[in-house]
Amino acid sequence: MRPVIGVVADVKPSRKYVWHKVQEKYLYAVARGADAEVVILPGRLSAVDAEERAISPDPDRLLAFLDGVFLPGSPSNVDPAIYGDERTFADELLDRNRDDLSLPLVRAAVERGLPLFGVCRGFQEINAALGGTLHQHVQDIDGFGDHREPDGDVETQYGLAHEVELVEGGVLHGLAGAGRVSVNSLHSQGIDRLAPGLVAEAYAPDGLIEAFHVAAAREQGAFAIAVQWHPEWRVWADPLSTALFRAFGDAARGYAAARSR
Ligand SMILES: N[C@@H](CCC(=O)NCCCC(=O)O)C(=O)O
Numbered sequence: 528m529r530p531v532i533g534v535v536a537d538v539k540p541s542r543k544y545v546w547h548k549v550q551e552k553y554l555y556a557v558a559r560g561a562d563a564e565v566v567i568l569p570g571r572l573s574a575v576d577a578e579e580r581a582i583s584p585d586p587d588r589l590l591a592f593l594d595g596v597f598l599p600g601s602p603s604n605v606d607p608a609i610y611g612d613e614r615t616f617a618d619e620l621l622d623r624n625r626d627d628l629s630l631p632l633v634r635a636a637v638e639r640g641l642p643l644f645g646v647c648r649g650f651q652e653i654n655a656a657l658g659g660t661l662h663q664h665v666q667d668i669d670g671f672g673d674h675r676e677p678d679g680d681v682e683t684q685y686g687l688a689h690e691v692e693l694v695e696g697g698v699l700h701g702l703a704g705a706g707r708v709s710v711n712s713l714h715s716q717g718i719d720r721l722a723p724g725l726v727a728e729a730y731a732p733d734g735l736i737e738a739f740h741v742a743a744a745r746e747q748g749a750f751a752i753a754v755q756w757h758p759e760w761r762v763w764a765d766p767l768s769t770a771l772f773r774a775f776g777d778a779a780r781g782y783a784a785a786r787s788r
Pocket residue numbers: 550599600601602603604605646647648649713714715716717757
């Protein structure tokens with residue numbers, strides 16, 4: 528049976544209209560890589576008419592019919608106010624309507640042991656949702672490298688950028704069957720303080736945390752993992768990316784089966 532996986536949407540004003548949307552590569556990776564049915568989850572509805580009240584999603588109602596949650600990447604940043612920081616770069620994109628869906632959804636998913644997978648912004652969201660903090664511009668901090676994507680076409684943007692060291696005994700180390708893999712890199716925020724209850728799974732050569740799992744989930748045999756890089760890019764072509772999405776799909780299938788018993 529194909530499990531049903533909810534994918535969090537970006538909320539983007541474009542010209543006169545507001546759109547709730549997800550890049551197709553994420554939907555395709557979940558549908559094919561996890562062998563799942565995909566539903567797009569809209570964020571907070573707030574911009575239809577300034578006179579009207581905003582409507583926030585109810586995470587518990589949503590999770591009642593989902594077997595997994597996927598948090599994709601996005602050019603927007605998690606609002607620094609969420610982790611108690613001043614906004615340093617006023618010209619950079621925020622998406623509070625997405626934050627208002629994704630953060631409560633993460634907390635509710637972790638509480639239920641519902642399979643959870645975050646990529647890039649999704650990785651940063653899980654850390655912020657559970658009480659961690661972010662660097663707003665990793666490239667401006669002494670000792671860290673530049674993790675932003677290179678200019679050029681998408682092949683160049685999603686090309687391999689650096690190695691990560693996988694922590695021995697970790698989920699990713701087990702899936703990769705190796706201690707090091709090469710990954711792409713398209714971000715300027717990064718983990719500063721890891722949230723309580725998260726365990727680092729991978730490090731960049733400059734020491735930046737590149738992946739983690741939720742300790743409580745792993746202890747219960749559940750899947751709750753996030754990576755700073757983009758395994759959805761050509762998911763079928765990279766063995767660790769394929770293994771990650773398959774493990775997520777298997778966990779969601781297991782959750783669906785247990786729910787229907
Ligand atoms: N804004 C954050 C998040 C980075 C991120 O998710 N980038 C991906 C954008 C393109 C894509 O979705 O493939 C940061 O810069 O750290």
